[in-house]
Amino acid sequence: MNFDLTDEQEMMRDTFARFLDEHSSTARVRKAQETGGFDRALWQGLAQLGAFAMRIPEDAGGMDLGLFDAALLMEEAGRTLVSGPLAEALVAARLLGQFGGQDALLEQVISGEAVVTIAMFDAASRPRQWIAGGPVADGVVARWGSDIVLVRPADATAEPNLATTPIGEINLMQGERVVLGSGDEALGHFAAAIEEWKLYMAVALSGIGRQALTMAAVYAGERKAFGQLIGTFQGISHPLADLLCDVDGAKFLAWKAIRDIFDHSDEAGATVSLAYWYACDAAARAVAQGLHTFGGYGLSNEYDIHLYNLRAKAWPLVAGDPQLALEEAGRRLYAGERAELPASGEVPLDFDLGEEAHQVCQEIAELFATKVTPEQKARFHYSWEGYVPEVHKMLAQHSLLFPGLPQHLSGRNITPYARIAAMGEMERQGYNTPGANVAAMVAMMIDKYGSDELKAEVLPRIVGGDVLCSLGYSEPSCGSDVFAAQCKATQLEDGSWRIDGTKMWTSGANLASYVLMLARTNPDVPKHKGLTMFIVPLKTEGVTVQAVHTFQDERTNITFYDGVVIPDSWRLGEIDGGVKTMSAALELEHGGGFSKVMKAMIEAAEELSREMGLAQEVRTQCRLARSVAHLWISDMLTYRSQWASVEKKPNHGFGPMAKMYSSEKFLSDSRDLLDLTAPLSLSKRQGPAGFLNQCYRHAAGTTIYGGTSEVHRSMVAERGLGLPRTRG
Structure with missing residues (x-):
């Protein structure tokens, strides 16, 4: 598993961050608004750093870097509210390089002397449309029926808009038009460019949202009301903690999409759609809460937080209603719709737990298939009442009961990622082990602090699987x-x-x-x-x-x-x-969530939807897709927490974030999927209906187990956002 960047990527990100801190400060953003929202000096500076060459193929004079490299730039661009159509320019420049025939223009684009952008809709049916960067563009790449064309706009005039960004409604019928390519391959390149844009927009919006939360947290750590710092009020800190999970989750969903593309995963297309949709929603809520934290000052033009509020909404709306991306994700997950995807390039991210983990999981699966009877499986339950002494003892005999303990207690030297996988595999088998988890904790304490009597009399009984x-x-x-x-x-x-x-x-x-x-x-x-x-x-x-x-x-x-x-x-x-x-x-390793049961719940809802004849309805696909997004983000937050723990990385409340987010989404999705499949979901009958019914009741407890969500929100606020202590 790896969440680290390469040394080259760290250097590149830091270079862009330093440059943008100076040249895309909020003072510069405000200055650019006076001339329509475009900063040409900033644009040329980005060009000097190689920004516009990043995704252009090498044979066209570019650097041919990967999606992830460009995503790192876009996150910094979001954080600093870059004054220009950067996401659109990156994908348009790549298209020019892929199609060829525009060497002079491409050279000007790479040097920052020219601006190219992209039209989101088929100009054959919508020749007049809103285009990011349209008023300053030297060229617009657009689909025109079965052709991909380059249009040099003739009526590119700016008009006042929501965030004073350089957008305009452009008539693509007016202006010189050159065909870049035609047919299925050309259309595939263009469709992939739109998917790439969605990923860039997702990480940029995550950057906007996180910076807005950071600004709000700083303000809440300085402003007093009723004699106290307002950051100590849970009414201030807890919403910010929730939204930190959301904006980080949006970024990680985009990271998952990039890795899925690299792996040629069947989930890749849906993940792109969900990452874009989720980021649009999360950023909008984050900037709104950030502004709200400032109170009346947030409404003032003198405070920068309003810039983030407007930009978070304005950037993605050039592509229309973001909710359409949720419908698109539903079709990609449940109606067989395929997506044309861009080449990923090299991706350092890796969310796989490794070969040893796969071997341990296979061993556990074989044990449950051969050593556990149907009668024993019928006794499985997510709670302590699912304790089956024979299975508990069997796992101890195979040195798999306590994979999180050191070898002298567990009987086996299992590496950290394999331990994580082992516990996950037991959940997949339906055998939840709260009793084993507590026993492991007690064994660890006795081993470290217990008397000789406890170590001789109690510890062997615990690690031998004889007692709880x-x-x-x-x-x-x-x-x-x-x-x-x-x-x-x-x-x-x-x-x-x-x-x-x-x-x-x-x-x-x-x-x-x-x-x-x-x-x-x-x-x-x-x-x-x-x-x-x-x-x-x-x-x-x-x-x-x-x-x-x-x-x-x-x-x-x-x-x-x-x-x-x-x-x-x-x-x-x-x-x-x-x-x-x-x-x-x-x-012991911490930071787990409730992804396994969330996945099983979604599968039960899918089965029940088919049984009820709801599976092809748009509302059904959308709501299932939304739950899938929450599931995948829960996975990603858990992976980050586990990775940070194993690799001894700085941990800014990652475990509480994973637990709190997954339990809260388990609760809200269990409620929604119960509604979706009503009235059958009322039943406790054996099968998907009864399981959904149980999930709704189970989920309420997950927000309380191991500390309530309120406790974890305080921990996230303090560790993740640097807010003052919110607990007595």
């Missing part, structure tokens, strides 16, 4: 604020400990042998300093486990501890050192 452990963190009064725990541990004269109190949401306590207990041992110090961790046998006298059933077909528990006495040897770590002890759990 549950977590005793949350309490009825503190929820996600585990450091507010009041369950009390009092040390007795003989050194043993007496535990009294209540724990809530002790999932698996009815199945487990031990609970990992966070207890208050010192009430006279700050709350996070007075906690100690213990292992408590659940069969000990004084422990009561009471069932709590949820509407998700899931059981959790409330557990009561009344004078429960355990020896000091069952303490983990130092007295009052519980927070440090908890850190051992962080050594």
Whole structure:
């Protein structure tokens, strides 16, 4: 897996970024607006850096760089609101190079002396159309029926428009027209250029959106209201955190599209459409929230945020309603529509987990096919209630139960990406393992902080797959604020400990042998300093486990501890050192989402749509395609989090972003797909209807498990946007 750029790409991006910071500052953008929104000096500077030669074939005098290289430029162009039709010029210049016969013009384009752009619609049926850069263009490449033509506009006049960009409504019937190529191959080149434009626009809009959020975060970290920085208000910080996931997701969807093109994936065409549609929507919402953060000042021409608000909407609308791209994605996914795609060039991105990962997944699939009975599979469930002791033990015997643990605990040296793949494959087999995940955490803590007694008596039972452990963190009064725990541990004269109190949401306590207990041992110090961790046998006298059933077909528990006495040897770590002890759990890989169940949910909705005769309706295709976009973005955010963790990269809240985004989209899509397939989705009958029904109920819990979405939004706001702390 790789999210890194090559050294050459890093250098190129930094070069363009430095140049644009100086020559496309907001002061320069404002100055360009005075003359129609085009900065010719900026244009020529970009030419000197090789911008317009990037995608032109070498035999036509260009650099023949890849889509990803040009996308890096376009992200910086979006961030700095470049004053000129850069995306259109890149694809038009490539077309001139591909068709040939326009050497003089192409040379002027490469040098920045001439501007070429592209018309989005077939001029044979729409000769008059809005064209980005039309008023300053020396040539427009357009489709004219079965021909691709170069038009030198004769009536290219600018007019006031939404964002004061150099666009105009041009009559392509007026002006010199030269045929560049004809027939299927020529039309294919042009169609591919439009797809390339969509990708450039997607990353540019992502750049606009992210910069607007950055500006809003800086402002929120300086402006005070009611005596506090407004960035500490969750009403300010949480929407910005949501939108950071969206604009990053838009970029990564475009990255996936580029990689899909490189891999000749069947998903490539649909991914292009979805990346463009999603970026249009995400950027529009991001700039609107950014402006809103500034309050009344955001409406003032003196503040730069309004420039981003207008540009985010104006840039893509030259191609018409962005919602049409969602319909297009639906046809490409569900109606067999094919797309002509550009050559990708070299792509450093890689979202594959590697050969060892594939081998481990194959081994797990074979075990489930040969060692797990249909009766056992019928007991599988996404919750703790899906625990099947025989399967749990079988995986331990094959050293696959705890792939995230080091070899001396797991029995096998599995590399990090293979560990990720192994856990994903178990989900694909339908065997969710919350019990195994908690057991792995407890095993790690005992191995690092446990006494010799715990290591001899408890640890072998855990890693051997003979017992489960549950977590005793949350309490009825503190929820996600585990450091507010009041369950009390009092040390007795003989050194043993007496535990009294209540724990809530002790999932698996009815199945487990031990609970990992966070207890208050010192009430006279700050709350996070007075906690100690213990292992408590659940069969000990004084422990009561009471069932709590949820509407998700899931059981959790409330557990009561009344004078429960355990020896000091069952303490983990130092007295009052519980927070440090908890850190051992962080050594396990984090950053997962809910992509596997989201994918299964979409497949169930597809099946039910076919059964109901809805599959060919546009509304059905659009809504399924939207869910697919959310699924793929969830994957990409998870990949980034996993990659950053494995490769020890700076991590700006990537794990919380992946978890929060996927759980929230799982919830919203489960609701929408339940609506789409109503009334059959009301049923709990076996099959896709019952599964969709369950997904709707399951999804509600995913926004709460492991910390609520609100907790994760605060983490994203603080780590990803640098906002002040939003929690007490």
